[in-house]
Amino acid sequence: MKRLDALDAARFFAFCGMVLVNFRIAAQVAPGNGWATTFVDALEGRAAALFVILAGVGVGLSSVPALVLLRRAAFLFVLGLINMNVFDADILHFYALYFVVGAAFLTSTTRGLWAGALVIVGLAIPANLVLDYDRGWDWATLTYTDLWTMPGFLRNTLFNGWHPVLPWAAFLLIGMAIGRSELNTICIQHRLIMWGFGAAVLAAFPQILVSGPELATYLGTESIPPGPFYILAGSGTSCMAIGLLLKLWPRIEKTGLAPALTAPGRMSLTLYMAHILIGMGILEAAGLLNGSLSALQVVTYALGFCAVSSVFAVIWARKFKRGPLEALMRRVTEPRRA
Incomplete structure (x- = not known):
């Protein structure tokens, strides 16, 4: 696998966005009109989407076997269940199931990955038409009343949780398709920026063109509920971020800031748990x-x-190749070499 440092930096920026959103959720900050509220609102659903797409890019760049990917999924699922006892909005157990979906598409063509993403988004649409999206939620307290029952857990994980498999797994497949591109070329970087910008702008129009409030909400670009145009918007902003960082990375390296961005990006799993x-x-x-x-x-x-x-990660990277949880996951999920 050819490592692109800009992707590690993008992962750190995604982590920072998730920290801002999750701290706001945990602190029960009241809605407001100030710039700080607007800033965090803009990151909600976008930072996590970038995080998942980057995971897909990593899978697309690598030659990881399906069995290893499934072992990683099992490791993350268990870790996520443990984390859910502290923070309900955990993403790791969802992340694990995206990897299960990704394992099924490892041998697919790039077109197959895009088609798979469209199918996942397509399956989510009738699910929202038939099923009750509000079921299980107490929106006043942002708690899920029957999360720890089997029906509630499955409903939350697959359909109406914070990051449900339908349609969030599409982000992973999109990332895998992007990872198969020549990301180190200017041409691909420009395409990511331009197509990403176009997708983000296009996604904003359907909500404006409809009158019904419920339909406008579903056709909007908010992450709850995650409609098809949210996936388009989240993919677009993620592509722009990845393309811009890849393009600007040579200049960023000259500033000397690269280690402060790449080191934490390479131990995002450890830092994700630490922020909670x-x-x-x-x-x-x-x-x-x-x-x-x-x-x-x-x-x-x-x-x-x-x-x-960032400071901790830079210091840690001077002595260790991987973060604590990254090293543990590798040790548990990958076969030992003789």
Whole structure:
């Protein structure tokens, strides 16, 4: 696998976006009109989409066997279930199921990957027409009432959770298709930027053209509920971010900032768990997860945590090749070499 440092940096930026969104959720910040609220709102559903697409890009660039990918899925699923006892909006157990879907498409052509993504999005549309998307949710507290029952867990995971397989698994297949491109060429980078921008703009129109509030919501670009144009918008912004970072990376390297971006990007699994167990843990210990923080305070704390994460990752990378959880996952899921 040819490693592209810009992709590690993109993963760190996706992580930072998820920290901002998750801290806002955990801190129960009241809606507002300030720039801090608008900034976090713009990242909701986009940072996580970039995170999943980058996972697909990594699979597309590599030659990982299906069995190893399924073992990674099992590892992440167990880790995600543990994490859900602390933070309901965990993405890892969803991530694991995206990998199961990805394993089924490892030998597909690039066209097959795009077709698979369209089928997944297509299956989500009738599911939303037939099933009750609100079932299980208490939207006032953002809690899922029957999450730990089998019907509730399956419904949440496949249909109406924070990042349900239908249609979020499409992001992984899109990433796998992108990963098979010549990402180190200017031509592909320009295509990612232009096509990504076009997709993001196009996705904004259907919501404007309909009058019914429920239909407008589903045809919008918000991540809840995740309609087809949310997938288009999330894919578009992700492609733009990846293309811009790939194109600008030579200049970024000259600034000397590259290690501060790539090191945390290479241990995003460890840092993801840390932002919940340590970052949110500090807020909880201080009694601040009760709606008392302003949006600006949450943004300040989240960005501070990201900066500390970057420093930690750079120091860790001087002695170790992988992050703690990354090394553990590799040890558990990949066959040992003789």
